[in-house]
Amino acid sequence: MIFVRLDKNMRLLFTFIILLASGYWRTMNAQILNAESLRKVTDTSGFSGNAAVKFALKRNTRDFLTFSSDIHVQYKMNKHLVLLKNDLAFQKIEGADLENSSILHARYNYKISKRVIWEVFTQLQQNKINLIAHRTLVGTGVRYKLTNSDKYKFYIGSLAMYENEKLTDDITPVQKHIRNSSYLSFSLYPKDNIAFISTTYYQPILKNFSDYRVSNQSSLLVGMFNNVSIKISYTFTYDTFPAVGIPSSQYDFSTGISYSFD
Helix, strand or coil, rough: HHHHHHHCCCHHHHCCCCCCHHHHCCCCCCCCCHHHHCCCCCCCEEEEEEEEEEEEEEEEEEEEEEEEEEEEEEEEEEEEEEEEEEEEEEEEECCCEEEEEEEEEEEEECCCCEEEEEEEEEEEECCCCCCEEEEEEEEEEEECCCCCCCCCCEEEEEEEEEEEEEECCCCCCEEEEEEEEEEEEEEEEEEEEEEEEEEEEEEEEECCCEEEEEEEEEEEEEECCCCCEEEEEEEEEEEECCCCCCEEEEEEEEEEEEEECC
16 A cells, blocks of 8 residues: 555654644534544554444434444554544434534554553544534643553543534534543453443533533444454433533444454
């Protein structure tokens, strides 16, 4: 592949991804992206990732069905790791027309030690169902590995992120805040073909801790054959101050097929 020629120029690759993210304005249905679900466990350098399709039944103010596709690519070299995710969802809402939402997420990791990783990320998001015209995030922080076992992995992380959010409820002004994003994540691998990943986020505004979001996102992957797996995911999100008319708590249950490559 032509991408292999970029192996000696990590900085250019990272710059390209950030520039791409900065210009992408049609941005997923989950309000908090589970970055831990993006990391593909591999000891080899180079490109890897997965592509998936999902069907989902959801409920917030109404019932609706969702079909989504997402592509995740990561590049690893020595102490560097770059993640890029592009997700597009089509939603059929009860009593309404088909809607779409999307997200673009780019993240860079630098391995400081065996347990400590420095992270930088940017994210662009749009969601008509939750009345989010756009939400832009830029953040950085530290991720700490609590265990070294191949059968189970536990991590904690804490980042500071700038958030710029515009809602379409015609009431809420444009929001510009600095939030903390702290998380606890674990991955279990009871068998070679089974993986369970769960992450809980807590994201308060630093100047107003009464304004916060909490999210738990869990996924079960069962390998079927070669690099194909069945993926079942559940997400619960609580936002103390959502857009007017949107409930504070929402859930998302989906199942689909995932194909991994490396």
